[in-house]
Amino acid sequence: MDNIDSPSTIDKIKQQISENPILLYMKGSPKLPSCGFSAQASQALMSCGEQFAYVDILQNPDIRAELPKYANWPTFPQLWVNGELIGGCDIIIEMFQQNELQPIVKEAAAKSSPTENDQAAN
Numbered sequence: 001m002d003n004i005d006s007p008s009t010i011d012k013i014k015q016q017i018s019e020n021p022i023l024l025y026m027k028g029s030p031k032l033p034s035c036g037f038s039a040q041a042s043q044a045l046m047s048c049g050e051q052f053a054y055v056d057i058l059q060n061p062d063i064r065a066e067l068p069k070y071a072n073w074p075t076f077p078q079l080w081v082n083g084e085l086i087g088g089c090d091i092i093i094e095m096f097q098q099n100e101l102q103p104i105v106k107e108a109a110a111k112s113s114p115t116e117n118d119q120a121a122n
Contacts (some may be wrong), residue, residue, distance in 0.1 A: 019113040020053035022105055025067060026077040027058050034058055037089035041077040044096040050109035064108040081108045102106050 007015070017023060022045070028034030030042035034056075039101045045052055057076055057111035071085050079086040081104055086092065093102035 009062040009068055013063060013067055013070055016053070017083055018053060020048065020080075021053035021082055021108040023080040024054040024077055025057055025063070025080070026054055027049060027056070027059045029056055030054055035076075037075075041089045041092045042078065044092050045079065045100065045105065047096065048102045048105040048107050052105070052109075081105065082111070 024045055026038035026042060028038055033039035033042055071078055073085055075088050077089055079092050
């Protein structure tokens with residue numbers, strides 16, 4: 001089903017990043033990662049104890065092709081928090097081990113949990 005109005009891949013990526021305060025682009029899923037780096041990154045993220053979104057780039061070849069150019073980061077996984085690229089597996093693990101990842105993730109999760117004042121995005 002080709003839709004002329006369908007958003008471009010870059011638009012899709014921007015939307016995913018803006019709608020998900022904690023977003024991991026990875027190979028596979030957190031429960032069933034398809035590569036060691038994605039496994040380590042999602043494990044570190046899960047250890048922070050907050051919900052996070054993920055995109056399986058193996059299921060999304062368009063995103064797999066476009067995201068490295070958009071992010072200016074050649075490899076996966078990629079962790080985005082509050083619209084900013086944090087980095088890949090090595091950076092995620094290093095930050096986790098130095099207890100730098102946890103506060104960033106907790107803060108992003110706290111910001112995103114709806115309060116009475118929040119309006120649903122339409």
